[in-house]
Amino acid sequence: HRYPCCWRCHHELIYRVSREWFIRTSKLKDRLIEEAVKVFFRPESAGKAMLNWLSELKDWCISRKRYFGLPLPFWICRNGHLTVVGSREELVSIAVTGTGQLVELHRPWIDRVVVRCRVCGENAYRVKEVGDCWLDAGIVPFSTLKYLKDREYWAKWFPADFVTEMWEQVRLWFYAMLVMSVVLEGRAPYRRILAHGMVLDEKGREMHKSLGNVIWADEALEKMGADVVRWIYSRQNPSLPLKFGYEKASKVRARLNILHNLLNYVATYSEANNYKPDSKKPLSPEDPLNRWILSKLQGLIVEVTRSLEELRHEKAAALLEEFWVEDLSKWYIKLIRWRLKPAVAYKYKYETLQTLYHVTLQLLRLLSPFLPFLTEYHYQQFFKQYENSESIHFHRWPAPNQKLRSPELEEHMEIARNIVKTCNSLRAKAGLKARWPLPTIYFNSNQRVRQTITLLKQVILEGCNAKKLSIGEPLNKGFLKEEFEHGTLYIPRRLTNEAKIEAAVRELARRIQVERKRKNLKVGEKVKLWISTPNTIEKDIRKFEEYLKAATDADIIKLGTLDDGVEVEALGIKMRFKFEK
DSSP, rough: OOBBBTTTTTOOOOOOOOOOOOOOOGHHHHHHHHHHHEEESSHHHHHHHHOOOOOOOOOOEOOOOOOSSSEOOEEEETTTOEOOOOSSHHHHHHHEOOOOOOOSSSTTTGGGGGETTTTTEEEEEESSOOEEEHHHEEEEEEEETTTTTTTHHHHHHSSSEEEEEEGGGGGGGHHHHHHHHHHHHSSOOEEEEEEEEEEOOOSOOOOOOGGGOOOOHHHHHHHHHHHHHHHHHHHHTTTTTTSSHHHHHHHHHHHHHHHHHHHHHHHHHHHHHOOOOOTSSSOOOOSSHHHHHHHHHHHHHHHHHHHHHHHHHHHHHHHHHHIIIIIIIIIIHHHTTTTTTTTTOOOHHHHHHHHHHHHHHHHHHHHHHOHHHHHHHHHHHHHHHEEGOGGGGGGGOOOOOOGGHHHHHHHHHHHHHHHHHHHHHHHHHOOOOTTOOSOOEEEOOOOHHHHHHHHHHHHHHHHTBSSSSEEESSSSOOOEEEEETTTTEEEEESHHHHHHHHHHHHHHHHHHHHHHHHTOOOTTEEEEEEOOGGGGGHHHHTTHHHHHHHTTTEEEEEESOOSSSEEETTEEEEEEEEEOO
């Protein structure tokens, strides 16, 4: 014979027939189905599973032959009469003995209470069975909301707007609550249900102590961080099992670090530029880059709100992450970084700072239910001083401003981003780093794309790090080309000598910034800078003195020979620098 095995101790099991207590739920089937179809289930398959369960419904076995658990409130006398007790008060009123030692309504104390049979007056004794745990869980919408003591209070909270638990609860907790509620009130106890998949280890195995693969909540919160754990769950499709572990947590932390650094950047450069947000000044940017990010924000608010209302939290989280990684960090902030240097005079600097502050504050508001600790930290560190609310969690949910929407601008910007993406692809083939400036790039396209170039030419030049953009094809063969959906892009295979010197200066500036950071210098904190270069290019380097001052926060630059300092080599040019406050 083949026998089932206990999943916990792996001992063989034998089925045994015994007498049990049942609730005749089969008679409620039609009423339960009628109420279940009114509930919104996500995923939809969870709702179908509930209806399948109800359509094949059997009577509910509510008794368990265990010691611990909810004692069934059934007393039987020797004549076989059944007494069902509905409350502690009722138990005390009909008890013959045992109430003096009744510490709580559990075994062994409850078993010592003898009651008088209502039919024949004989002594009645409690049955030994305890109840199914789902009897306790199923009555939660009533027992925890003062149903018997304060019906008005209960009515404020019933039915629940939202309930979430594991998929298996369809035929357990969700079902138990539905039965109790239909019997007592004739309606479902919840409006919307989110059923999620099982949490497994990273290899896809169930977590068990016997396998040694369990990650306890306290351990996960301590080693991963609460917001990392929350974001793992937020990004997960609830219809699929979640493979949970430290490798996944490490990848999620890297994405959250981008957000953390982005928010630090906002605070740092707002303070470095002495920017003080003023809510009385309306958002009406002229720069197309600022108008674009505000338009994207309005679309984000609409889509995230809709996704959450549809219980599609994983879609909302994906949209938010794409926004802060792709739209903000890799595109918008990359393009405004130079413009917000304290020493750089830029026509739209105030509106750019205003836009950046507004966008990131709205992003914090959208993210606060997902990442409560990270968002609150940054709110307290910077945003709170300019806002009326004590906490990011006291802010109202953002509402979109349709006046800031510009689908046409978003379409043009997407074309511009594809042009820059293609340029970076060509740079990789040519071995030209992104920070090395290109003298000229050529672009051949249709009229629609040329409208994009007219509108966003400066954005494309900055994104490609090019000095000039010409329409058409180059006259010589010293160019690489790539065809893509919007046209054909050409970039030079090699840098000119002048471009090489500028590229070397860019590398020098980057290395100086690294050294400033290593020495914990703040943005805007001025230094005196010494630079040593080959005599043959010293004159050329002087052309970039103003650039170096702005890029490195240097108020004085001296060129000459250095015997000490940090050595830098770029494109075959050896340089040395040092600085002091």
